[in-house]
Amino acid sequence: MKLASLAAVMALTAASAASAQAASDWRTPDPDNVLVVDTNKGRIIVELVPEAAPAHVARVRGLAKAHFYDGLTFFRVLDSFMDQTGDPKNDGTGGSDQPNLTAEFTFRRGAGYAPQGKAGPAEIGFVGPLPVWSQNSALAAMTADGKVAAWGAFCPGVLGMARAGDPDSANSQFFFMRQTNASLDKTYTAFGRALNGLEAIRAIKVGEPVAAPQDSMTTVRVLSDIPAAQRPNVQVMDTAGPAFKALVDKRRVELGGAFTPCDVTIPVQVK
Template identity: 55%
Template sequence: MIRSRALLSGLLLAAVSAPAMAASVAGPSERDWRAPAPETIMVIDTNKGRVLVELVPEVAPAHVARLQELTRAGVYDGRTFFRVIDRFMAQTGDPTNTGEGASDKPNLKAEFTFRRAADTAFVPMAAPAGLEVGYLKSLPIVSQAWSWSDMTADKKVSAWGTYCPGVVGMARDEDNNSANSQFFLMRQPYPSLDKRYTAFGRVVAGLDVVRAIKTGEPVPAPQDQMLKVRLLSDIPESERPKVRLIDPKGPWFAAETKRLRALKGADFSVCDIDPPVELR
């Protein structure tokens, strides 16, 4: 469990490494970029550098709303990374900096999966064993095959974020509905967390910063910190970074997917793709 105090270390046995990738296809053109909604970008300034996270409300609306609310209230400013495991994740977001705390908001109901509709902006990449894998904005997704929608009352299928490097999830205790304020950022892929912890966003810039955070269970003092956490929409225009993210519906993404599938064959994973980001 990714809990307020401890993780089940045995889960580490399931950790896997993303394979080294060959040279990429030609760089993105203008039509490959998208401008994210500024209220969905968390700008996390740490003592190790800046991290940008895109929140994806389509997959976990209540969790995204909570992160936005706590960010705007300044709850995450000065929070430490109190539990960080190499080749796994970095955990933070405790208002008490002890690993035991939570905000004064009620706990959240789990959003481990969401219902994917025909108009959901999901871009499939492959269809292994009756599933579909692909992207929704910056978040890698696993979904039931769309053919299942013919047999569901709502004409939708179940889907969920999968824990590739950079994916952001919500910590909880044994109770599935005990998530509150603590969250974790993946340093490496860890698919055994899928459908057990709510995934709601992904690091789109600064994964190297996440991987540079001091490790420990718990982390010994002095611990690394989130010095200031803001939503892009709340940063003054004169200070606001300009962010463009790759559009999974664009030609660069399609070409890179085709290249990686040819390169990896049966070993292809949705985690293999590394979507570019443009910062100015």
């Protein structure tokens, strides 16, 4: 009887330890940096990444708080590419009354960067949920600020800012990536990523331009603006933690030399 009780206690202790360890692998995103995008195809929850593009995050957050995006349509959608929206004219020619933004194609890699080794000659890592490429860390010793350049990888679910030919012409329009497109890396600003809702992103009606009726964003809200009782509870696996590193290592082994940061799905829990 005593042995059975001891075994039960040991099992309970092990279960508690496992639970505690699992809890440490998860984080709660800052509600000021989460967008809840409700579309007629479903809900998309996005985490903004100010470390990568502070001005773009501030612009989109501010416009969302002002309800600028509510009701706007997805007017240009390419099936193997992206869903473009954020234009009050719903045709790609409009913007907000705010000045255009200076490009933030790259950023100086600092605190918050979670390294994940190399993919080919480049280093890879994550800043929050955003997959990034970067210069070799060894170069940091030769720079004035002790940092190296990094840039977002345009993987599925990544949020990018639309622009015209001028690199500094982004204003209010943005796009959700449906698939990976590395040609955008370092030439467009990546400033967030969908934590869930990729199925909704890929269900948006396709067209260039999209024929009527176009799918739309019914509301775009900052999570912190939603009453507490109505907020979704979002938990994201910490890309700086050991559990996520194990996922990365597993995918690296599976894919070998073809591996990129776009091949890793970040676990998310939404309640």
